[in-house]
Amino acid sequence: MKSLHKILAISVLATAAGSAMAADQTVVTDEGVSTFSFFKPAAVRAEVGTTGYGGAISWSANPYVGVTLGYNGGDISWSDDLSINGSKYDLDMDNNLTYLNAEIRPWANWFYVAAGVGYIDNDYEVDRRIPAGEEFSVNGVDFVATSDSRINGKLSYKNNIAPYVGIGFSPAITDRWGIFGEVGAFYNGNPRVNLTATGTAIPDPDSGVIADFNDQVQREEEDIRNDNEYEWLPVAKLGVSFRF
Template identity: 55%
Template sequence: MKTLSTILAASLFAAFSATAMADDSVVQDGYVFEQNQLLPTGVRAEIGTTGYGGALLWTANPYVGLALGYNGGDISWSDDVSVNGTKYDLDMDNKLAYLNAEIRPWGASNNMWAQGLYMAAGVGYLDNQYDLQKRIGAGETLSIDGNNYQLAAGANEGSVRGQMSYENDIAPYVGFGFAPKINKNWGVFGEVGAYYTGNPDVNLTQSNLVPVNGNTVSAQDAVNKEANEIANDDKYEWMPVGKVGVSFHW
């Protein structure tokens, strides 16, 4: 994975740019660039659909902030997933570094709830892998790409195993969030959004499966077709994001 130092350098440049381009109303209100604005103004811990982790926070002015973060781990919001009609057991391995600008239209408002509303736009570096697995035993059948298969004679177990992955992808992000402060230092936040990832790489392999009577498509041919359909289905071009957490500002 690219080093976080590269992303950090980009974030510092963005922080300076965001401050330099602040509108006249911000300058008139007395918010001018200071050297210490290059230092983080807070941190947050977060957990959600892309894993768990945290972020460094910068506040350029009341309307613009930056978040540089990392999410990872094998956290899963579901133990299984239905892919093209086949229900697989799911095991996630998330690795995501991101840099977002957070725009607060009402950042200077006296209303705490209005202050907390923001729009996020940025980019993520993804290295996410999803292990897929489905196993059957004697007397069971498995549907693959609309065809039924059963355990081969003499075998103890049949299966389809594989992986769906978004590896080394740079993905743009857009989201909406709410991050009110509880007091001077502590706050909470929630955010929803999506990364545009493009289609994932998919590979699936079957073991010990044979067609049920009347089916002339081999199990591996059915698996290959299903993997190809997943890799070219528009709905897998977007990775939804939902996360919550707490923040601390100094």
């Protein structure tokens, strides 16, 4: 056990020494020899992506390990529609996400792996309007609208604490300014959802299926609650950073 402790202590000291060597450079000035540090531990950044827009603050213990606390919000969305079981809905997003990540840089360069946790309180309004006479499908069943019809409702990820994994890059442009990009996903569990149908529709005569419009809307709602496709919240974002 003592040998193991010694090995661990030596490993920690070696990592610290390597970090210091990577962080500092000895230079000769008119006044003599001095040390210049390339490693700036504190940074702020502005970001925009699939989870909204916002910012973050970062602190790095060394060039290999850092932590980032950030917030994304707003009604920004990268797509105006959402596909659910092949049905296209108009989408209106209201993002509210706070996250805390550890960022590991295996080679002390621009590449990093992020792991952390997020507090997610996102709302999604979905809406689908079908003019009379139009063919459409719900829950995989084909219908024909006999009047102007509509399916609308909400999906929400409320008060959820979700683990996160991702990968990113953050190359420097100058000794203080940089850019970054990141992709990943929160494991969020299934959303809360409710869908309401108005209007009337009959099954497509060519399909030979007997089905009720309102019943299929409720089945689609239940599928969303239980389908693991909606358990993951994907993340993709870009931004700029400034180091102090």
